[in-house]
Amino acid sequence: MLGATATAAAAVTGCSRVAARAGDIQLAAKAGRARLLSDSTVSTAVFGYGGQVPGRELRLRQGDRLRVSVKNELQEETTVHWHGIRLPNAMDGVPHLTQKPIKPGETFLYDFVAPDAGTYWYHPHHNSSQQVGRGLYGPLIVEEAEPIKVDRDITWLLGDWRLLEDGQISDDFGNMHDSMHAGRVGNTITINGRAPQPLAVRTGERVRLRLINAANARIFGLKFAGHSPKIVALDGQPVTPHEPSGSVLVGPAMRVDLIIDMVGDPSLKFAVEDTFYKGLEYTLTTLEYGPNPLRQALLTTPIALPPNRIAEPHLRAATRHEITFSGGMGGGMGMMGGGMMGGGMGMMGGMSWAINGVSATSHTHEPMLTFARGKTVVLNLNNDTAWWHPIHLHGHSFRVISRNGKPTAHREWQDTVLMPPRETAEIAFVADNPGDWMFHCHVLEHQAAGMMANLRVA
Amino acid sequence: MRKIIKSAMFGLGLALTAPAVAAGGAKPVAVLYKNPQCDCCETYAKYLRVHGYEVKVQATHDLPLIKKKHGIPTALEGCHTTLVGGYVVEGHVPVKSLNKLLAQRPKITGISLPGMPTGSPGMMGPKTKPFKVFAFNKAGRSAVYSVE
Ligand SMILES: [Cu+2]
Numbered sequence: 317m318l319g320a321t322a323t324a325a326a327a328v329t330g331c332s333r334v335a336a337r338a339g340d341i342q343l344a345a346k347a348g349r350a351r352l353l354s355d356s357t358v359s360t361a362v363f364g365y366g367g368q369v370p371g372r373e374l375r376l377r378q379g380d381r382l383r384v385s386v387k388n389e390l391q392e393e394t395t396v397h398w399h400g401i402r403l404p405n406a407m408d409g410v411p412h413l414t415q416k417p418i419k420p421g422e423t424f425l426y427d428f429v430a431p432d433a434g435t436y437w438y439h440p441h442h443n444s445s446q447q448v449g450r451g452l453y454g455p456l457i458v459e460e461a462e463p464i465k466v467d468r469d470i471t472w473l474l475g476d477w478r479l480l481e482d483g484q485i486s487d488d489f490g491n492m493h494d495s496m497h498a499g500r501v502g503n504t505i506t507i508n509g510r511a512p513q514p515l516a517v518r519t520g521e522r523v524r525l526r527l528i529n530a531a532n533a534r535i536f537g538l539k540f541a542g543h544s545p546k547i548v549a550l551d552g553q554p555v556t557p558h559e560p561s562g563s564v565l566v567g568p569a570m571r572v573d574l575i576i577d578m579v580g581d582p583s584l585k586f587a588v589e590d591t592f593y594k595g596l597e598y599t600l601t602t603l604e605y606g607p608n609p610l611r612q613a614l615l616t617t618p619i620a621l622p623p624n625r626i627a628e629p630h631l632r633a634a635t636r637h638e639i640t641f642s643g644g645m646g647g648g649m650g651m652m653g654g655g656m657m658g659g660g661m662g663m664m665g666g667m668s669w670a671i672n673g674v675s676a677t678s679h680t681h682e683p684m685l686t687f688a689r690g691k692t693v694v695l696n697l698n699n700d701t702a703w704w705h706p707i708h709l710h711g712h713s714f715r716v717i718s719r720n721g722k723p724t725a726h727r728e729w730q731d732t733v734l735m736p737p738r739e740t741a742e743i744a745f746v747a748d749n750p751g752d753w754m755f756h757c758h759v760l761e762h763q764a765a766g767m768m769a770n771l772r773v774a
Numbered sequence: 775m776r777k778i779i780k781s782a783m784f785g786l787g788l789a790l791t792a793p794a795v796a797a798g799g800a801k802p803v804a805v806l807y808k809n810p811q812c813d814c815c816e817t818y819a820k821y822l823r824v825h826g827y828e829v830k831v832q833a834t835h836d837l838p839l840i841k842k843k844h845g846i847p848t849a850l851e852g853c854h855t856t857l858v859g860g861y862v863v864e865g866h867v868p869v870k871s872l873n874k875l876l877a878q879r880p881k882i883t884g885i886s887l888p889g890m891p892t893g894s895p896g897m898m899g900p901k902t903k904p905f906k907v908f909a910f911n912k913a914g915r916s917a918v919y920s921v922e
Contacts, residue, residue, distance in 0.1 A: 478835075478836075478838075478839070480839070486838075486839060488838050488839070488842065491838045491848075492848065492851060493837055493838045493841065493851060494838060497809050497811075497812065497837075497853075498809060498811055498835075501835040502835065503835055503836055503839075534835075593810040593811070593833065593835075594810055594833070595810055595833035596810050596833050596834075596835065645812070645853060645890060646890070702811075702813075703811065704811075
């Protein structure tokens with residue numbers, strides 16, 4: 317059945333490349349080599365699914381069942397987490413919490429139905445700063461039963477690497493500086509595992525661009541010169557189409573689906589710039605128009621995506637909880653959480669991140685909160701740190717209902733909410749998926765340094 | 775892991791040959807490498823300027839690599855890294871120690887005020903105890919350089 321729909325789907329969405337049609341899939345996590353740099357004589361030793369970066373794009377239709385047998389051909393344990401998919405707890409890929417880690421040489425079968433259409437991705441949840449930082453990730457696209465009309469459906473999986481001068485990955489994973497500041501932000505950006513190449517477009521074309529941020533820690537803030545992209549989905553979930561205020565912000569693990577109408581004249585070039593880090597702005601890539609327009613007038617067909625069926629939070633009956641994130645280097649305030657004044661950073665005296673004062677050292681600990689199944693939960697998130705944090709909840713999508721006390725315009729569904737320093741956000745969801753679910757910062761170095769908890773739905 | 779050997783003095787005070795830039799006269803230009811999202815480093819740059827240094831601030835994501843390249847022992851790491859007069863100056867080092875370093879020009883790699891002590895230049899809050907500035911060399915050895 318899956319194979320039969322493949323050609324139809326490709327025709328509808330105009331896929332630029334043949335994506336693997338999901339069904340029964342074999343995926344091996346293993347070492348490999350990748351050409352990440354524009355200098356084609358250099359290849360980098362990486363970890364990858366199938367030994368390649370990124371792992372194959374898995375595509376399936378909403379409601380389809382995905383069976384992926386993951387073989388661990390690494391020298392260390394691993395798991396696979398299907399980021400953003402609302403799946404049964406046992407398939408969530410969290411070591412020791414939802415499954416035993418997959419030992420070297422072992423195979424684990426992930427088997428679940430994808431209930432929501434949208435843009436997702438897969439990555440390990442074990443030693444993830446290192447395993448993701450070395451390239452273990454891939455896109456997971458769940459197609460709508462009735463897709464919107466676009467000329468091309470393009471996935472940009474954004475990767476970020478810390479490479480040394482010889483083009484190899486710096487092995488300074490877990491260093492104190494990264495842990496206590498912004499995480500492991502790299503020095504080399506890739507799109508779909510390659511040095512960014514110009515995107516060839518045609519006047520009048522409509523593109524659905526699926527951005528997936530697979531970086532350990534880097535936040536992207538993209539500006540498309542001369543164009544007005546509309547955000548149509550966040551973290552896979554449809555949102556009222558709207559233009560971003562400023563740049564298109566994509567925090568680690570987040571996804572943003574854009575609709576871009578190619579309004580430029582033939583043969584022109586437009587920069588796509590990343591302006592997130594002040595003083596380190598750069599041109600990610602360019603849109604390069606071919607000489608022949610695709611059409612004279614732009615498409616006027618609707619771009620709103622059909623909503624997924626997610627239980628609507630019932631705010632009046634909600635149980636509310638306060639969640640405070642703390643730790644890290646303080647902005648001009650010295651070490652937060654004490655212990656470090658005048659000491660060396662390497663001494664680690666009390667240095668960590670915490671959720672409600674608890675700094676987790678492993679994936680297994682008592683649940684921080686337990687929710688009654690089927691009840692609405694509102695979490696008031698308070699980022700009491702000097703740093704940005706993409707906060708991810710497993711097993712559920714939540715509405716972001718307010719930021720800094722102000723209701724959000726779109727009440728967007730997300731699975732990862734990007735929190736600026738010293739800000740607050742309220743998220744609301746129906747705790748309808750039973751199990752113990754990770755709730756953590758997706759700056760993987762922050763997570764490793766304690767910024768995680770688990771929440772139980774019972 | 776590099777070890778701190780407190781008792782091992784390695785030529786401190788032996789102002790023989792200068793690694794670069796003659797002492798005396800105009801102060802050398804300082805290049806300060808910092809995380810793009812860190813504010814305290816900017817405040818430290820201002821502090822150096824007030825004390826007569828020309829400071830070029832360079833935001834970078836490569837601080838861990840820069841610290842490694844310049845031989846800063848892990849235990850002596852601070853927030854930002856400054857290169858000045860042929861020396862590595864790590865963290866919120868008070869200018870008195872820096873001036874002494876550039877005047878005496880000992881044969882060391884650099885000096886550090888580890889961590890981010892409150893009340894140190896560029897850091898808010900009260901000074902709770904004397905600042906111990908450490909000297910370190912390429913071999914990763916360190917010793918107290920000054921106490922302010
Ligand atoms: Cu974080």
